[in-house]
Amino acid sequence: MISRSFTVLNPSGFHARPTKLFVQQASAFPCKITVSKNDKKVNGKSSLSMLTLGIEQNDVVTLEADGEQEEQALAELGQLLTKIFEE
Amino acid sequence: MANMITRVLTGVAASPGIAIAKAYRMQRAEFVPVKEKIGDAKSEQERLRTAVEEARVELGKIRELTEQRLGAAKAEIFEAHIMLLEDPDLIDAALEKIENEGVNAEYALYEVAQSFIDILSAMDNELLRERAADVRDVSGRVIGRLRGQTHTAVSDIVEETIVIADDLTPSDTAQLKPAYVKGFVTEIGSRTSHSAIMARSLEIPAIVGAGAETSEIRSGMTVILDAVEGRVLVNPSEEELEEYRRKKEAYERRRAELRRLAGLPTVSKDGHRVELAANIGSVDDLQKVLENGAEGIGLFRTEFLYMGRSSLPTEEEQYQIYKHVLEKMENKPVVIRTLDIGGDKELPYMKLPVESNPFLGLRAVRLCLSRQDLFRTQLRALLRASRFGQLKIMFPMIAVVEEWMEAKRLLEEEKQRLLQEGVEVSGRIEVGMMIEVPAAALASEMFAKEADFFSIGTNDLIQYTMAADRMNETVSYLYQPCHPTILRLIRMVIQAANKEGKWVGMCGEMAGDARAIPILLGMGLYEFSMSAGFILPAREFIMQTSRTEWAAYIDSLLAMRSQTEIEQFVQAKKGSASE
Numbered sequence: 001m002i003s004r005s006f007t008v009l010n011p012s013g014f015h016a017r018p019t020k021l022f023v024q025q026a027s028a029f030p031c032k033i034t035v036s037k038n039d040k041k042v043n044g045k046s047s048l049s050m051l052t053l054g055i056e057q058n059d060v061v062t063l064e065a066d067g068e069q070e071e072q073a074l075a076e077l078g079q080l081l082t083k084i085f086e087e
Numbered sequence: 088m089a090n091m092i093t094r095v096l097t098g099v100a101a102s103p104g105i106a107i108a109k110a111y112r113m114q115r116a117e118f119v120p121v122k123e124k125i126g127d128a129k130s131e132q133e134r135l136r137t138a139v140e141e142a143r144v145e146l147g148k149i150r151e152l153t154e155q156r157l158g159a160a161k162a163e164i165f166e167a168h169i170m171l172l173e174d175p176d177l178i179d180a181a182l183e184k185i186e187n188e189g190v191n192a193e194y195a196l197y198e199v200a201q202s203f204i205d206i207l208s209a210m211d212n213e214l215l216r217e218r219a220a221d222v223r224d225v226s227g228r229v230i231g232r233l234r235g236q237t238h239t240a241v242s243d244i245v246e247e248t249i250v251i252a253d254d255l256t257p258s259d260t261a262q263l264k265p266a267y268v269k270g271f272v273t274e275i276g277s278r279t280s281h282s283a284i285m286a287r288s289l290e291i292p293a294i295v296g297a298g299a300e301t302s303e304i305r306s307g308m309t310v311i312l313d314a315v316e317g318r319v320l321v322n323p324s325e326e327e328l329e330e331y332r333r334k335k336e337a338y339e340r341r342r343a344e345l346r347r348l349a350g351l352p353t354v355s356k357d358g359h360r361v362e363l364a365a366n367i368g369s370v371d372d373l374q375k376v377l378e379n380g381a382e383g384i385g386l387f388r389t390e391f392l393y394m395g396r397s398s399l400p401t402e403e404e405q406y407q408i409y410k411h412v413l414e415k416m417e418n419k420p421v422v423i424r425t426l427d428i429g430g431d432k433e434l435p436y437m438k439l440p441v442e443s444n445p446f447l448g449l450r451a452v453r454l455c456l457s458r459q460d461l462f463r464t465q466l467r468a469l470l471r472a473s474r475f476g477q478l479k480i481m482f483p484m485i486a487v488v489e490e491w492m493e494a495k496r497l498l499e500e501e502k503q504r505l506l507q508e509g510v511e512v513s514g515r516i517e518v519g520m521m522i523e524v525p526a527a528a529l530a531s532e533m534f535a536k537e538a539d540f541f542s543i544g545t546n547d548l549i550q551y552t553m554a555a556d557r558m559n560e561t562v563s564y565l566y567q568p569c570h571p572t573i574l575r576l577i578r579m580v581i582q583a584a585n586k587e588g589k590w591v592g593m594c595g596e597m598a599g600d601a602r603a604i605p606i607l608l609g610m611g612l613y614e615f616s617m618s619a620g621f622i623l624p625a626r627e628f629i630m631q632t633s634r635t636e637w638a639a640y641i642d643s644l645l646a647m648r649s650q651t652e653i654e655q656f657v658q659a660k661k662g663s664a665s666e
Binding site: 009015016017020023029040042043044045046047048051052054056058073084 | 144163168170173174175176177203207210211212214215216222369371396403404407408410411420
């Protein structure tokens with residue numbers, strides 16, 4: 001199991017579209033993905049659960065990957081978390 | 088009817104327009120499934136899977152219909168709904184609940200969905216609260232299927248109506264037929280609700296958040312929907328109906344006229360081209376900028392990147408935001424003003440010393456030159472973003488040439504550093520300055536040799552010239568944009584720049600002021616930067632007027648004694664021109 005923290009940069013937070021892309025990408029990995037913010041931990045392959053974290057700009061979230069391809073998952077998903085999305 | 092008194096409700100005008108029609112009340116009592124013990128979990132799970140599949144097909148159809156009518160972007164919400172059906176924490180969780188607790192599918196899904204609805208509707212973020220409506224919409228659709236019902240459809244409405252509802256789901260709104268549904272009023276909701284966004288793209292007038300009284304509107308009552316003022320008139324009188332028919336007609340004519348101008352360049356009747364640009368404070372403003380046909384961004388106030396947070400924004404954060412704005416503007420000019428903090432804009436985390444006279448103190452470029460670390464960070468972010476569009480960098484509050492030279496030197500230093508690091512930097516970045524300190528206006532001939540452009544910041548230029556705080560009501564009479572003294576300063580600046588072949592813009596409130604535009608046009612201002620909402624009316628005016636004609640009035644205007652005389656003169660000339 002590996003984990004790393006990221007600061008979300010997208011001005012409008014990490015909601016509908018970013019979450020959708022994140023979950024799509026997360027679901028493509030065989031390993032378990034969890035995302036946590038302020039001690040609340042959810043399944044990174046569920047957009048619904050991701051939304052309940054209410055991730056806003058400048059929030060620090062911790063990404064955790066456990067299992068096959070965990071390194072690659074952490075790198076790719078971490079990039080998404082710090083990306084600025086088109087409106 | 089006994090009670091024929093007009094009742095007036097107020098709400099948020101979510102999609103502008105005026106409509107008059109009979110009310111159609113949508114009833115949707117929420118169905119709460121009863122918990123039942125079931126014997127065969129496997130077949131109950133199968134029942135849920137089938138209902139989910141049916142709902143998916145139904146949503147696919149709505150998605151397609153929406154895409155045809157409103158385009159792919161608006162159809163995305165239904166893709167999100169379809170995705171919800173695939174969410175492991177929703178349907179899979181309900182399937183597990185059936186198995187573990189031996190309960191019926193309706194109840195299992197309702198319970199799982201409700202736990203998400205509860206969390207989401209309690210969140211601070213408006214957009215997330217809207218997601219609760221999506222979960223309700225989708226789970227309601229599946230539960231309806233389980234009970235052998237198709238979703239209640241507003242698509243069944245086939246007469247002219249104004250729909251009255253507690254709230255409308257995105258799928259309700261997408262299926263509204265503008266031919267019949269002339270508008271809608273909801274009890275709850277906000278400007279950012281999905282139904283509000285859809286209403287704007289369908290161009291159906293809508294008022295949301297009209298409050299509890301909304302539920303007293305019955306089907307068949309006559310309703311006037313004034314989604315310009317945010318008012319709903321129920322059971323209006325004959326006179327009110329007549330008044331609103333006229334307003335509606337005038338509103339629609341005006342809107343169509345302005346709409347035509349969004350994609351056009353701003354050229355006066357005598358062939359003089361100017362640029363109408365927008366002022367923005369954050370990336371959220373971009374949508375409105377594009378909708379209103381701005382020819383560029385004349386002022387991006389970067390201080391908002393520094394506000395509402397607990398530490399300075401990093402170079403990377405700033406870079407991402409500048410890049411985003413430049414890309415969105417697709418190579419149209421984007422003037423980004425470096426940090427203008429101090430004065431009335433404070434940053435608690437910077438712990439700036441309290442000044443007895445902040446407007447005359449350490450602010451804007453003065454502060455940046457004394458805190459070079461934060462200035463250099465911003466300059467690097469700007470330079471790195473420059474290759475994504477037509478960036479112009481502007482320094483605020485320059486008073487003397489030394490400030491200009493120093494700011495330019497720091498910019499050049501950071502540019503050379505980046506180039507050495509192998510970072511690509513655009514070779515065509517214009518660097519200009521704001522003219523807002525009277526000293527700079529008076530020295531504009533000298534500065535015009537130095538800067539690539541000027542942008543006149545009238546808000547400060549007026550208050551510094553008149554020595555009057557415009558926030559202080561007792562002296563606010565001195566805040567006179569069209570005073571001959573101010574106009575003389577502005578003309579001096581424009582003439583000085585034009586002599587050196589440089590362009591001049593204006594980014595204060597005056598640039599969008601209908602009284603001032605003809606004068607500024609006559610004086611040869613090139614770029615007018617204003618709130619996006621003012622652009623189309625300004626373009627309409629300029630396209631119908633002659634610059635040469637206004638240029639000929641300037642000398643006599645500047646010889647006048649007061650703003651009142653000038654305004655009367657302009658008003659009279661505008662009146663005679665439109666006849």
